[in-house]
Amino acid sequence: xNPTTIMRWVHQYGKLLFVIWKKxxxxxxxxxxxxxxxxKIKGKQHYLDMCLRKHRDTSAAYAFMKxxxxxxxxxxxxxxxxxxATITAVNKLKxxxxxxxxxxxxxKYLYNVTQKT
Numbered sequence: 001x002n003p004t005t006i007m008r009w010v011h012q013y014g015k016l017l018f019v020i021w022k023k024x025x026x027x028x029x030x031x032x033x034x035x036x037x038x039x040k041i042k043g044k045q046h047y048l049d050m051c052l053r054k055h056r057d058t059s060a061a062y063a064f065m066k067x068x069x070x071x072x073x074x075x076x077x078x079x080x081x082x083x084x085a086t087i088t089a090v091n092k093l094k095x096x097x098x099x100x101x102x103x104x105x106x107x108k109y110l111y112n113v114t115q116k117t
Contacts, residue, residue: 030076032068034086061089069098077103 039045069075078099080086087106093099 032075032078034065034078034080058085058088058092061086062092065089065093066098069093074099075102077105079105079107082106 078090080090090099090104094102094104
């Protein structure tokens with residue numbers, strides 16, 4: 001089989017397959033609980049947060065949340081901790097029209113949810 005033929009198939013059917021997949025692929029949830037964590041890589045603790053950036057600041061939180069909203073749509077509810085950079089990023093997103101009708105809550109423990117098995 002010629003590689004050109006395969007490339008033509010990809011161009012012709014790729015968009016159709018993506019549309020079918022997008023219809024069947026449901027968003028994970030309409031309620032988001034955002035937090036950060038530490039991970040250990042090669043024996044060193046690393047802060048795993050907004051977009052894996054070095055600095056935990058407003059621009060990192062803003063870029064991360066904006067990317068999530070573009071990819072998965074606007075959440076129904078958003079719960080974060082009381083970190084100032086996250087609050088500022090959410091307010092900036094509201095002002096720019098990304099979070100129009102979201103129920104935003106600040107809580108120290110509400111975003112930590114365990115599921116019963």
